[in-house]
Amino acid sequence: MSPTQETAPATAGERSAPAPRLTPDGKGVIVPGRWRKLALVGGSLFADNNETSLLSVLAAVILPALGIGTAALGQLVAAGKAIAVVFGPFWAFVARRTNRKKTFVLTSVAAGLATIATGFAQGYGTLLLGYGVTAAFVAASLPLISEITSDLFDERSRGRASGYTWGGVALLGAIAGPLIGQLANVEDGWRYGFYLWGGIMVILALAVWLFFEDPGVGASEAASTSMTAEQRAVNDTLTWAKVRQMFTIPTFVLMLVQRLVSGHLLIASFGVIFLVQTYGFTTAVAAVVTLPFGLGFLGGTLVGGAVTDLLHVRFPRWGRIAVLQFAQLAFGAVAIVATQHDWGGIGVFAAFWAVLGLLQGFNPGVNRPIVAAVVPPEMRGAAYALMLSVFEAFAYAAFNLLAGYLGEAYGLGVVMLWLPGILMLVNGLFVTALYVTYPRDAIRLEDTLRDRARSTPGTP
Template sequence: MTTPVTKTTAPAQKEVIVPRRWRRLALIGGSLFADNNETSVISTLAPVIFAALALPLSALGVLVAVGKTVAVVFGPIWAYVARRTNRKLTFVLTSAAAGLATIATGFAQDYATLLLGYGITAVFVAASLPLVSEITSDLFGEASRGRASGYTWGAVSLIGSIAGPLLGQLANIEGGWRWGFFIWGSIMIVLAVMIFLLFEDPGVGASEPASTVMTAEQRASHEKITWPKVRQMFQIPTFVLMLIQRLVSGHLLIASFGTIFLVNTYGFTTAVAAVVLLPFGIGYMVGTFGGGIVTDLLHRAFPNWGRILVLQVAQLGFGIVAIVATQFDWGGIEVFAAFWAVLGFLQGLNPGVNRPIVAAVIPPELRGAAFALMLSVFEAAAYAIFNLLAGFLGEAYGLTVVMLWLPGILMLVNGVFVTILYKTYPRDVARFEATMLARTQENAAQR
């Protein structure tokens, strides 16, 4: 950004309350649940799917990696298409198409058709994360974004925590894994129809005071995405550091490899191992709900470092608990379930803090592109690489070693890396607020 940094933060502007913002968030959050949790059909039922199709352990890593690699390409594309056309229509069509592709995946007869169906599904699923993140920032202002993101992912986790163990019971039915895909695909289609009928797009920057005083021409000018504007994002140190931070996040392996890890390493059946998904989901919900509230409170009390502290505690805590939880045979599934609940809580702190951090330093018109880069490119690329490594290293050295290094030690490194944000974040927020104040004054002068 070109606006010079002042020693003091620009005066805070009153938050704009977008009408029916919670109802709108619930609608798009529902779609995010269906799209995002399609992966759980593979991860939860991997043992029976792989037995039915005679697949090796490395196949799970390849499947998840393919899905995330596709997201790297199509996440930014869908964000661009949505901005150039219509966000709501893009959301509806991609969710419906993902549902149809998920249903088709349930008819897979071998590895090639399973991989093809999963890859096609991923093309359309890639739209949900950047669009939901951008629209959430448009619905909620700076003071309540942490809570909004936390509630969204908490609700997603609550439903997923119930759905996960239920999916696990399909392992007891001949060909039950196919019904997992059929059910998930149907849910996606139903929610796509609900969004089409009930959702109203608030518009880009609807929660920003600067946007409310713009004329239609001024708003259209700011909403145009150009390459100079995109390059501008990479001149914001906090945003660049958040991208790197996502690259060294190995915690998502607990979701994709957790069930098969417990089956292969400690001898649980698929149905029993899937039980840990319930406490994990409940822990995640508590982390997102409570974490979003605590993050907003800390941010208001300590705006320069409150959010950074939450992010750092989440990363360091996850690494420590992951090592303790996975490196020892704790006997019954109940003890593992307790550890998974703590892991879910610590992972659940992330959505309520990393999205608001990015939104606090990125102009409204660039947030869609920023979230596409962070979630659909950098996070997805890291997830793809880690899952490939987990699959092949798991076959060579065992999943216990994989869990030690990726969700464990790497997350400790991640937590230490976050320390750099204590220096960059306050300066970048000051730049952002000064820029938005300048826009407000400029727009008012032109009216």
């Protein structure tokens, strides 16, 4: 099969697309319409993740309205992430065994309907039920979109692609955050927020169904273009043996552990209520920090993705690791300074939140490409499910649960010192181990893909 042929047959209901072409260096494939396709699934990712934003931004209003305490916020977020631990890999498996696009659309529609239903909650039990059901379907988005991004973009451009995706999500979230905060001034306004976001999730899912064309597993790999359909079918099949094989890749195992010690996401889930309870801001005023945080995150994804790709081209064996380590160490240091002193007006806190957003924004553009560089294409969906939907979700659930209880017992100031602060410094030091494992694992995958291409009849 020549490089100008389709890397995978179109699924039912999809339109034929222009043929892909090799990148100038011949090591990757430029998939036709890749930015348009990424924008379609990225829009759904924004809608899926804003159900959590609604709860985080309006927690100071929702909890009293339903007669529940601060610890409930940690319990709810923890429950959602615990559910993702199970359903993230489940949906990745279903998508591989059936149809990736249909799985993505159906789970997004179901998540939207569950979000709408959450707006009718009358107490802790019904809020937990609605939030949990939503989480079960939202869990599909992270692994599927991460895998699709790796299939749309080659090794040299994955950092920018992941960065732009999460940058767009952050930009929309930054605009929506302060608007969501204003719902605190409307009677039962938080309910309208759930209704609105649920509707948006359904609409964006339908847009994916109508306009998105799945590129196929491994579409951005040059080796895939020279394989026969039978060879791709064998390589694309996900088996338990292949899943176990992922745990023999040292870099991937280290990335899983690195996600377990990532406390930075608490800034998003507890940041607003922290400012309300610790420094006395109203919910509407405290919610203002979501705008600079989101804009900072956008800047971080754009700058981080571009810098990651540039450093990778210049220093392919350690450039990405340096970016990841810098982001973790700097985030921990800034989080301590930002949260452990009363800086007075919301403006100073907003500036710190912008810097935290910037540093957190470096992560999508670097950790996904690191995984893609060491894990074979057919295993990446499962790899992302494990990293994002199991290990990161488990850590996030544990941290949020711990934050809720510690917040009630000792105050959220102590929580912010230890989890987004000191723990992230430890995380940054842990990344040092990747300087040893990453070069070896990346070379091993390059050799594997090269051997696959050479095993094809007629391939030099």
